[in-house]
Every structure is written in structure tokens, then in C-alpha cells.
Amino acid sequence: MAEKGYNPFKMAQQQFDKIADMLNLDKPTRELLRYPLREYHITISVRMDDGSELSLVRFRTDDLENATRVHI
Numbered sequence: 651m652a653e654k655g656y657n658p659f660k661m662a663q664q665q666f667d668k669i670a671d672m673l674n675l676d677k678p679t680r681e682l683l684r685y686p687l688r689e690y691h692i693t694i695s696v697r698m699d700d701g702s703e704l705s706l707v708r709f710r711t712d713d714l715e716n717a718t719r720v721h722i
Contacts, residue, residue, distance in 0.1 A: 686711035
């Protein structure tokens, strides 16, 4: 189970900063690459075998190079 207050976007930003430092990216390039162009949030309701319902929340981001990341 995810710990309380876990934020995957914040974690991705920290990873980006670490790599940007390693690559010595300048500030304008960092700002351009820092945020995805699009973000989609999807909620799927699933009826389980026992009759209960489970809501799965997922999101997808498209970055500048049209690569797609699916976060589960």
C-alpha cells in the first residue's frame, strides 16, 4: 500500500532534477522539459467477484517527444 502523502508527480520531479543536474541542463531547458504537455486522469470502476466495487485511478502523461507514460 502506498504511504500517506505519496505523490508520484513530486517523485518524478525530484528524479528529473537529479538527472538535469547530471546533464548540466540550463534553466530554460529545464523549465521546458519539467512539465508534461498533457495529462489524462482515468477512473475505472470494477465489480469484484464478491459483489463489491473497486475504483482504479490511473493517469497518463504525454511529454515533448510524444512518449507516453502510464502511471499505475
